[in-house]
Amino acid sequence: MSTHINAPEGAIAPAILLPGDPLRAKFIAENFLKDAKCYNEVRGMFGYTGTYNGKPVSVQGTGMGQPSLSIYVTELFKFYNVQTAVRVGTCGAITEQAQLRDTILVNAACTDSCLQEQRFGNLRYAPVADFGLLKKADQLAEKMGIRYQVGPVTSSDFFYDLNENWKKWKEYGVLGIEMESAELFTLAAQFHRKALAIMTVSDHILLGGQTTAEERQTTFTNMIKLALETVTA
Numbered sequence: 001m002s003t004h005i006n007a008p009e010g011a012i013a014p015a016i017l018l019p020g021d022p023l024r025a026k027f028i029a030e031n032f033l034k035d036a037k038c039y040n041e042v043r044g045m046f047g048y049t050g051t052y053n054g055k056p057v058s059v060q061g062t063g064m065g066q067p068s069l070s071i072y073v074t075e076l077f078k079f080y081n082v083q084t085a086v087r088v089g090t091c092g093a094i095t096e097q098a099q100l101r102d103t104i105l106v107n108a109a110c111t112d113s114c115l116q117e118q119r120f121g122n123l124r125y126a127p128v129a130d131f132g133l134l135k136k137a138d139q140l141a142e143k144m145g146i147r148y149q150v151g152p153v154t155s156s157d158f159f160y161d162l163n164e165n166w167k168k169w170k171e172y173g174v175l176g177i178e179m180e181s182a183e184l185f186t187l188a189a190q191f192h193r194k195a196l197a198i199m200t201v202s203d204h205i206l207l208g209g210q211t212t213a214e215e216r217q218t219t220f221t222n223m224i225k226l227a228l229e230t231v232t233a
Contacts (some may be wrong), residue, residue, distance in 0.1 A: 004071055
């Protein structure tokens with residue numbers, strides 16, 4: 001048992017999905033996992049374990065932003081021996097090639113967060129996804145007929161970007177802006193675990209348009225199914 005997750009030993013599976021929204025964790029558990037049982041309700045950050053394709057899988061909400069995700073993922077890796085973690089979340093697209101509701105397989109995550117500076121000082125670490133998971137997800141997405149893109153995102157500490165820094169990221173081929181993946185990839189490297197991020201485009205910063213709060217919480221099933229197939233294949 002850790003500070004923010006009150007699961008007993010053995011209650012969390014080696015493979016886990018990580019939505020930011022705890023209600024999305026609840027939705028995934030109730031609609032995709034068999035015999036799902038809740039192992040965590042501390043601070044309303046729901047966590048569940050069930051099975052998918054006959055294999056144990058957990059899903060844990062992490063909250064918004066890298067500091068919040070860092071707490072939960074550190075505890076999952078350090079105290080519960082989670083080996084494979086896949087973020088399932090949303091992003092705002094900043095390129096014409098990504099459309100609203102597209103799936104993005106994240107191969108790397110830029111960031112403006114000071115978390116990296118606190119770790120590495122004047123060094124610049126490049127947070128990247130596990131290639132094996134990425135390759136598997138790419139093959140499965142093509143097989144499933146999902147409209148998807150593969151590329152980098154930026155994990156920003158700003159939700160409301162007054163300086164429009166997304167324009168600079170766009171110049172360098174970044175597909176979208178979100179808030180967590182860079183820290184997930186960095187923690188996976190620190191603890192020698194496997195991590196991937198699969199995004200759904202929930203709004204389009206460049207072209208305009210957005211999904212509803214209900215859609216973001218209870219749909220985006222392509223992303224969820226792809227993540228589950230990836231961790232159980």
